[in-house]
Amino acid sequence: xxxxxxxxxxIIGERNIRLHLSNxxxxxxxxxxxxxxxxxxxxxILDMLKTTPRSLQEIASILNIPLSSAALHIKTLEAxxxxxxxxxxxxxxxxxxxxxxxxxxxxxxFDADIDSASKTISLDxxxxxxxxxxxxxxxxxxxxxxxxxxxxTIQSFYTPxxxxxxxxxxxxxxxxxxxxxxxxxxxxxxxxxxxxxxxxEAPGFLENWPSDITVSINQVEVCTFHSPGDFxxxxxxxxxxxxxxSNTQYGFLKTFSVxxxxxxxxxxxxxxxVDLKDLNIETLPYISLKIQVKEDAEHVGGINLFGEKYGDxxxxxxxxxxxx
Numbered sequence: 001x002x003x004x005x006x007x008x009x010x011i012i013g014e015r016n017i018r019l020h021l022s023n024x025x026x027x028x029x030x031x032x033x034x035x036x037x038x039x040x041x042x043x044x045i046l047d048m049l050k051t052t053p054r055s056l057q058e059i060a061s062i063l064n065i066p067l068s069s070a071a072l073h074i075k076t077l078e079a080x081x082x083x084x085x086x087x088x089x090x091x092x093x094x095x096x097x098x099x100x101x102x103x104x105x106x107x108x109x110f111d112a113d114i115d116s117a118s119k120t121i122s123l124d125x126x127x128x129x130x131x132x133x134x135x136x137x138x139x140x141x142x143x144x145x146x147x148x149x150x151x152x153t154i155q156s157f158y159t160p161x162x163x164x165x166x167x168x169x170x171x172x173x174x175x176x177x178x179x180x181x182x183x184x185x186x187x188x189x190x191x192x193x194x195x196x197x198x199x200x201e202a203p204g205f206l207e208n209w210p211s212d213i214t215v216s217i218n219q220v221e222v223c224t225f226h227s228p229g230d231f232x233x234x235x236x237x238x239x240x241x242x243x244x245x246s247n248t249q250y251g252f253l254k255t256f257s258v259x260x261x262x263x264x265x266x267x268x269x270x271x272x273x274v275d276l277k278d279l280n281i282e283t284l285p286y287i288s289l290k291i292q293v294k295e296d297a298e299h300v301g302g303i304n305l306f307g308e309k310y311g312d313x314x315x316x317x318x319x320x321x322x323x324x
Contacts, residue, residue, distance in 0.1 A: 017081075018106045020186045029080070030107065036080035041065065042073050049083060049100040056096050074098055119323040121182055126316045127196075127307040128165030131288075133157050135173035138201065138302070141165040144240040144309045166240075166307035169201045169248065172300050174292035179319050181285050189276060190324040191259045192217065194289055196317045198227065199251030201302025205232030211301025215256040216290040218279045222256050222263040223270035224297075230304060236311045248304045250311040257320075289317065 017033075019026040036042055045059060054062075060070040074096075077083035084101045087094045128141070137152040143164040149156035156162070168175070183189060200211035207229040214224040236250035243249075257264045258279060263271035281287060293303055308314045 017102060017104065018186055020184075021107065026186075032080040033082065033105065036077050036082055039073065039076075041069075042077055045070075045073055045077065045098075046082060046100050046102075049098055053097045053099040056098070059098065119187075121184070121321045121323075123179060123182060123319045124308075124316050125177055125179055125319065126163065126165075127168055127305050128163040129177065130162075130175045131178040132176040133174065135170035135175070137171060138203065139170035140168075142167040142243065142310075144242065146242045166309040167243075167248070167304065167311075169302065169304045170293070171201060171302040172293045172295055172297075174290050175305070177289045177291075177317060178286040179289065181281065181287050183281050183287075183321055184323070185282055187323040189281070189321060191257050191320075191322040192276070192279065192281070192287070193255050193257030193264075193320045193322070194317055195253060195255040195315070195320070196291070197251045197253050197306035197311045197313045197315070198225070198291075199248065199304050200227040200230040201248070201304050202230040204246050205230045205248050207231060207233060209301050210299040211293060211303060212297040212299045213303050214292045214294060214297070216288075216292065217256075217258060218281065218284070218288050219290070220258075220274055220278050221271070222258055222274060223265050225252075225254050225256075225265060226299070227252070227301065227303075230302075236306075238308070238312065238314060239310050243310070251304055251306055253313050287319065289319070 019030050021030065041063065044063060048054065048059070048062065056067060056070050056074065059074070060067045063070070074083060074085060078085060082100065082102045083098055085096050085098045088097050135154060135157060137154070139154065139157070140151045141148040141156055141162055143166050148161050148165060149159050194215065194217070198213060200209045202209040209229045211227045212224050213227055215222050230248050231251060232247060232249040234249060235245065239249050255266050258274055258276055260276050261272070262269045263274040291303065291305065293300060306313070307316050
């Protein structure tokens with residue numbers, strides 16, 4: 001077993017292969033991979049090489065095939081970049097040692113959720129599906145039938161019934177949402193945005209009640225919306241009849257976004273210091289959105305967050321990924 005120490009191969013190249021059928025530059029590689037995977041013998045070779053380097057002689061011996069056949073199979077797998085080989089010292093001169101270089105292969109045939117006209121993927125998150133929270137009273141949640149649990153109790157934010165929430169309010173603190181990461185890494189991302197209906201939070205409602213509401217994506221601060229007030233002088237277009245006239249009724253539909261250079265509020269540059277690459281979108285299986293009223297904000301005036309059945313806009317929190 002003296003030669004065993006020499007059987008190490010440095011893998012350079014793609015370990016996780018992602019290809020898209022509609023990308024012309026990917027089709028030659030897809031064809032080669034398809035050919036390589038079309039043989040049961042080559043599948044057996046990949047399986048035996050996934051963790052253990054082996055010589056051509058060993059492969060031929062284990063599969064009981066001629067050495068020349070083993071060499072042809074390895075050549076096909078090499079052409080598809082599924083296997084790498086190196087010449088290493090053996091007991092009688094040099095020998096070719098092979099190892100599977102692929103961990104996963106993903107082929108996409110189409111973008112099921114992408115709007116072909118705007119090149120945008122959208123996902124609407126119900127406002128009660130937050131991942132984490134850290135809030136301070138006054139606070140509460142409501143569905144279309146009225147309050148969920150009791151007013152001004154932080155415990156209400158942990159009840160399983162929170163998933164029904166259509167209106168959420170608190171004075172300061174944060175809600176964090178985790179959207180599934182539906183970004184297609186094969187396409188160049190031009191913008192990520194989140195739109196939501198929000199306003200300040202005052203006792204009852206006060207049209208002049210400023211609040212600074214800050215939004216962060218993947219823990220990177222995008223920008224702050226200065227909400228002028230908490231609105232209730234008319235009923236919200238969607239606000240259910242169970243909700244009293246004396247309480248908050250509707251808000252503003254605001255869009256927070258990040259492009260290649262800059263954080264934007266409703267399409268206007270608000271933070272030139274942030275960049276798409278700062279968000280590290282491809283590193284996590286989720287995309288985090290934090291909505292916050294900071295303790296040290298100039299205006300700690302709370303927030304009301306509206307779902308699809310309250311306010312003026314029939315939506316929760318909508319995430320859009322727009323491609324170039």
